[in-house]
Amino acid sequence: MSKGQRIVLASRPAGEPAPDNFRLEDYDIASPGEGQVLLRTIWLSLDPYMRGRMSDGPSYAAPVPIDGVMEGGTVCEVIESRSPSLAVGDIVLAHSGWQSHALVDGRGLRKIDPHLAPISTALGVLGMPGMTAYTGLLAIGNPQPGETVVVAAASGAVGSAVGQIAKIKGARAIGIAGGKDKCDYVVKELGFDACLDHRDADLAAQLKDACPKGIDVYFENVGGKVFEAVYPRLNNFARIPVCGLIADYNTIFGPDTPTPKWANSIMRAILVKRLTFRGFIVTDFAAMHGDFLRDMGQWVREGRVKYREFVTEGLASAPEAFIGLLRGANFGKQLVRIGPDRS
Numbered sequence: 035m036s037k038g039q040r041i042v043l044a045s046r047p048a049g050e051p052a053p054d055n056f057r058l059e060d061y062d063i064a065s066p067g068e069g070q071v072l073l074r075t076i077w078l079s080l081d082p083y084m085r086g087r088m089s090d091g092p093s094y095a096a097p098v099p100i101d102g103v104m105e106g107g108t109v110c111e112v113i114e115s116r117s118p119s120l121a122v123g124d125i126v127l128a129h130s131g132w133q134s135h136a137l138v139d140g141r142g143l144r145k146i147d148p149h150l151a152p153i154s155t156a157l158g159v160l161g162m163p164g165m166t167a168y169t170g171l172l173a174i175g176n177p178q179p180g181e182t183v184v185v186a187a188a189s190g191a192v193g194s195a196v197g198q199i200a201k202i203k204g205a206r207a208i209g210i211a212g213g214k215d216k217c218d219y220v221v222k223e224l225g226f227d228a229c230l231d232h233r234d235a236d237l238a239a240q241l242k243d244a245c246p247k248g249i250d251v252y253f254e255n256v257g258g259k260v261f262e263a264v265y266p267r268l269n270n271f272a273r274i275p276v277c278g279l280i281a282d283y284n285t286i287f288g289p290d291t292p293t294p295k296w297a298n299s300i301m302r303a304i305l306v307k308r309l310t311f312r313g314f315i316v317t318d319f320a321a322m323h324g325d326f327l328r329d330m331g332q333w334v335r336e337g338r339v340k341y342r343e344f345v346t347e348g349l350a351s352a353p354e355a356f357i358g359l360l361r362g363a364n365f366g367k368q369l370v371r372i373g374p375d376r377s
């Protein structure tokens with residue numbers, strides 16, 4: 035029996051994850067039973083939500099159990115099949131986690147056509163992060179021509195798509211990102227109107243200059259200090275799709291955590307400015323998947339939505355790459371190449 039490799043959750047992190055929260059191990063690769071396929075992982079997606087799966091606090095999804103394989107979206111090749119709908123050589127989108135091979139039920143796997151786009155994009159701009167940007171911005175943010183849309187983590191998988199879709203809809207797009215290189219890319223390559231560095235002490239003053247007519251849509255990816263700088267600039271009837279709060283994913287909250295001093299001021303702003311805050315999980319908008327694939331596929335083919343991938347090599351690189359993602363070390367959609375991409 036041949037051996038595969040996988041990364042399991044060895045222990046739950048307190049605060050920032052560390053390499054010893056993960057363990058790389060070998061396992062026996064079994065053969066498919068009736069209806070199953072054996073997958074060889076080509077691409078593994080690393081996403082901020084995985085930090086939530088490492089903890090066992092209350093969440094919208096179950097945690098990864100201790101000694102369980104780390105969860106994750108993958109693009110894989112079918113290497114053995116006992117499923118009537120899949121053949122050896124097919125490329126599929128799976129959720130088979132941080133491992134080199136996986137035995138899964140053939141139902142529920144979506145085939146990917148390598149002729150339409152590079153197969154890795156099924157984990158990025160044409161996959162879950164792109165869908166998150168498309169649905170959160172259009173269904174909740176509803177940007178109108180001439181309005182101002184602000185998004186943080188603007189060079190990343192979700193934020194980069196948010197700003198480019200906002201531009202397609204005729205809005206102004208203002209990004210916020212960590213460092214000059216990312217900000218330059220967001221403006222020069224992605225076509226945002228401006229991009230501000232959240233590490234600058236005068237972020238609030240820079241936002242005021244960049245958004246002279248205030249902010250109509252704030253796509254929230256980050257929370258923390260970025261939100262504190264943004265919220266005083268929100269216009270009457272502004273919409274705030276609350277997509278992620280990555281600045282706080284490593285923060286330990288407890289019953290004794292003090293309520294921020296500005297919480298009452300936000301409640302007042304919600305009332306007097308009639309603001310709409312709406313949290314969402316991308317799966318809430320599953321009914322928009324067809325529209326997303328049609329529109330985003332066309333925009334990517336036409337070069338109106340650009341994307342950037344940040345690739346590390348080999349399964350063993352995944353823990354450090356994931357820890358880096360939470361610190362902003364990635365520049366674009368974070369992927370791990372687990373095996374050769376021959377598509």
Ligand code: NDP
Pocket residue numbers: 081082083162163166186187188189190191192193210211212213216232255256258260276277278279280281282314315316317359360361362363364365366367368
């Ligand atoms: P990214 O590719 O954007 O990577 C994460 C980025 O977050 C980092 O590169 C870093 O960028 C930024 N960041 C990290 N810490 C901070 C901080 N303290 N302050 C400001 N920025 C910080 O990730 P994604 O595009 O995949 O995800 C973006 C957000 O969307 C996340 O919050 C994620 O949880 C959320 N999300 C939500 C979904 C949903 O269904 N609701 C689905 C998918 C994603 P920089 O260097 O620019 O600071």
